[in-house]
Amino acid sequence: MKVKAPVAKPNPFESIWSRRKFDILGKKRKGEERRIGLSRSLAVEKRKNTLLKDYERSQKSSNFVDKRIGEQNEELGEFDKKILRSQREMREKLGKKSRFNLSDGEDDEYDDQDGGLYPGRDDFEDDVPFNEEDAEEAEAEKKSFILKQLSASGTPGAHSAAPEGDENRQKTKKEVYDEIISKSKFFKAEKARDKEENDELIKKLDEQFTTIQSALAAQPKQLNVVTNATGNSVKVVNSSKAEADQEKADGYDKLLSEMVLDMRARPSNRTKTPEELAQDEKERLEELEEKLGKKSRFNLSDGEDDEYEDQDGGLYPGRDDFEDDVPFNEEDAEEAEAEKKSFILKQLSASGTPGAHSAGPEGDENRQKTKKEVYDEIISKSKFFKAEKARDKEENDELIKKLDEQFTTIQSALAAQPKQLNVVNKATGSSVKVVSSSKAEPDQEKADGYDKLLSEMVLDMRARPSNRTKTPEELAQDEKERLEELEVKPRDGKKAKITKGQEHDLNADKKDAKVKLTGTLQVDLPYTIEAPKTIDDLTALLDNRSDEEIIEAIRRIRAFNAIKVAAENRKKIQVFYGLLLQYFSVSANKKPLNFRLLNLLVKPLMEMSIEIPYFAAICARQRLLRTRTLFAEDIKISEKSCWPSMKTLFLLRLWSMIFPCSDFRHVVMTPAILLMCEYLTRCPITSGRDVAIGSFLCSMVLSVCKQSKKFCPEALVFLRTLLMAASNKKPEPSQNSELYHLMELKSPKPLLCIRGPVDEIKPLDFLMLMDSPDDSPYFTSDNFRASMLVAVVDNLQGYANIYEDFKSYPEIFMPISNLLSELAGQDHMPVALKDKMKATVQLIEKKADEHHTLRRPLQMRKQKPVPIKLLNPKFEENFVSTRDYDPDRQRAEDRKLKKLVKREAKGAARELRKDNYFLAEAKARDKARLDAEKAEEHGRARAFLQEQEHAFKSGQLGKSRKRRR
């Protein structure tokens, strides 16, 4: 099937398909994108392959089928076909296993290499310097041996070279060199890659260094004496580092040394997180408490009072003093005292505190040593100081740890490299050693036990300013101590209390001691207060204290048990919150009401609610539920007043301050407002006090509804009822009976009707009203009535203002304004009140009038307006002529399909037509051929006959034959 003809003689129609001579702008050129000539000849070729074949075969009864491998596969090249065929052949040959088959020797192998995997080999052969041949013969030999080994292990570069190396031992050294060169190239590449990785790691390290540096640079640089241990270890690390990266040595070195110095700097000015602030506050309190305890223990309270109080302000008030106080001077003077204290400590540890547990035996051990007890004492005293620093240390520790890690990663990366790089290797190796040894140190020392640690720590204490930077072992110790500290802490307070109690009354039982304790607390509030667990604890703590002291106590409790300090404090604070809320409600119900205290309690309660919103919500919910159930029970007893108590009112107000009133639905506020409205609807009004509470509730509802403008019909109905109670006329049954029914107003007597002249109108004192009993004469006085009406009208005005947008404003407020204007006309109505009423009436009427003019009938079923069909022409940006811009997708799709069908049909018809032409052509050709043959035959026969005739006529029959002969 190799039709070479078109290849040999290219059709000019195929190569030239455009007759364009000049580019003419804007001229539409048709048919240029298609190569008509080419496609036509391709079509002809295709027909020749298919149609013509069929045609030819149609007259034949059999045909030839080519079944050679790959003959039908168009994708295979000629070469591949041959390979496949030869493979097949080989396989068949092997499969037969004929013993008579002789092997072809090395033919196979060399055949394979014809492909030229190493075409550049020849070049190498030329390049190889022959003079080196002699000098490095031995080495080359060795290398080749190595290479062989390597290649055996399967490195990819040596893959093809390996078999040759084995077999061609006898061959020239050139080839060996080839291999060596390729090998070394491979290694070089490998090395380069490793180096790159190293560089990257180092760069990363550098970056982290700079960040650390900048962090440290922010701190004030305070020069401290470096402890030996730290200095050593850091130096070792430093030197190893320097060796590792010699090229960068100076810069890196500098950075590192700087950092070592920086580590010493105290990170005191770092901006603190809220957690840390909480922690600081707590520690401050602890410290103060500690001093308080010490004071009482040493009976030094007389002189130092002022000093301690001064320390309230500072963030680190105790530190300097403490350093002065570090009891080295005590060591001499108060050795006996210290002994006693250490004994106490021992007792404590013996009593089972886990933190002090391990310290106990140490104490025993140290007994024999000189002054060890004193050190013990010192340790216990410095614990607070340490705890304070522990955080900073931890961070330092982390930084160092990170650095260490990065060192080790680099080292391991370096160590992973083949050890041909001597210099680097050496450096890394040594650094690894150093670091590992330095790492081994802490483990060793940890194993050594407490004695050593303790002595170290004692040393540490002496070299106080230097312990900002610590060796890992020290840090570990610190960490441990801090934990111990945390465990011991709760007991510290107890201890202090107990000792105090013992001092005061040794023989008294526990309860008495407690009472005494509170007695002593009266004098001085403890600085660290555990969050109380029960209401008794709280009342014991807060009873008989001034308001400021109570608030201060709450503040201290919150600071000491701050949630941010420890997660488990959340529970404590939650309990405390519940208790505080209870305390709040209890003190709201107390008869001589301490309103100022309640006001002061608001702030801590709100702040705590912010900390524990879920719990606050739960508390509020539970209280609301309980209040409602109690109310539901109360209302069944008709004689009992079921209006909310002072406590409920205050709590409702508190919640409406804590939680947002504007939420559509809120877990607390929605039930709260429901409850308030229920009070307004269901409680019967029997006395002046009820009126007062009710109208106060209305104003609370107003304050709740104000922001979101919620509609609260109950409050309005209640106010309206109050207004009706103020009118002196009997209400006409037809008009207002419905409201009376709704309110179940049980007292027909007009509670608020002003009978006589009014002396003065002043704002009602809510607290006083709540305190006074039901039958107080004030409630029946006209002064009260007038003041109450003022409050009611004010309230109504507020509602009238916030509801001004409601569509049914006139329907809501017009009856009220009618009532008001009626009331304004009554006798004995004070002028101020009258004016107020009139103003409100005017306000309402003005707004109602606005509504009357502007209001439209409801249109709740607003549908989306259907757009009018636009007929003006639309202009399309970037118009594409072929695209269908029909907005109806379906129609566009249909049209597209139709077009396609039409085109296909046309194409098919054209194809058929062309097939026909082709076939006709082929037939014509055949026919022409046959005709030509026939004509030729005919001509030949005719010529023969003519010759015969000619011969016959001429009478020379057989003459020519004769002549030929």
Add this chain to the structure above:
Amino acid sequence: MSKNHLSLMTFLPSMFADSEKESTTRASGQLLIRNIHHVLSKIPPLEQLGENSEYEMWNASGVFTKEGETESKKVKGKEAKKSGNDVPSPAKISKKMKMKFSKAWMSFLALPLPIDVYKEVLVTLHQTVIPYLSSPIMLCGSCTCSDFLTRSYDIGGVISVMALSSLFILMTEHGLEYPNLYVKLYALLEPSVFIAKHRAKFFELLDSCLKSPLLPAYLAASFAKKLSRLALTVPPSGGLVIVALIHNLLRRHPSINCLVHKEDNIETAKDVSSIKSGIDQFRNDETDLLKTNAMRSSLWEIDTLRHHYCPPVSRFVLSLENDLTVRSKTTEVAVKDFSSGSYATIFREEATVFVFLFVNAQIRRRVKQVPLAFYKAIPTSLFSENDFSGWTFQSDNNNTSSEEIDTKNSAERRSE
């Protein structure tokens, strides 16, 4: 026990006659009435009695002998004969008993009942009495008894509400005609209904009374408008019921949907002439349904309910925004779900939702946020007088100090 009842039953009519004639003192009469009511209400339902043949046999002789005495002699002779030779058929006995039962109740209801008994009777009438009466329609229109139910329905207020359920049964099941029903029903729509004890039943009945789509549009519109007007004064539970009722009304009567949706285009022409188009044409106090002018009004009150403080109410109002004229796409609201609502139910709903959520807070299925109010500076006092005009909060205990603080606080507030 039951024998006693039955004997009492037979005696009752005569006793009532006596008591009426004698006109004894009120107290003793009331006591008597109470006792009678107690006895009557304890009579077991007759149908059960009829099924129990043995029981009946035991009773039969006594009943009939006693009855024989009071009844006419003709009957007596017959009965005596029958009782003499054979026990009468159970059907007959039960019929007789039914007669007795009805008679006893009729005469009892004719008495001037004290108000609590009256209410109790009304409550239980439709369940325990009416099904067992021989001809229930008698309760309304029989010549012997005064039309107890219609009378009580006409009283108005709570009594009417309670009478409505019995009346409704009579109308629907026994063919009673009561043309004034809707006028009376309309008159019952007062705020008090929404806190009455039997409101659940009332609302359900109201809904079923207004069920017919054949009711005239003006009537439906009046009810809808009246209900919506009431929504301005009732508690949230009532608001829910009102919205449900109006929803159903709007769905049943497409012609009154102009109450909630009126196209503006016709109105614009009118606006020029009549300036105050926003005045509500509805006459709230009108008792005649024809004259309420409800069709010319609009349910603005419903729009106000959208701002209701109670989330269920303001949510539910949105259901009226669906186009209720398309019946296929909407369904009626079951008034039953809302009719028995009260503060307690709404409160519980809110509470349970929350408790449920919090119980599952650990599972974190639908943990709700607890938002907190935001303040620039946390307020230090519980009540500020800006919020509570007309009130002061100064405790007498420590006047000087607290006043100082208050003034200081207020000064600070002002400065802020």
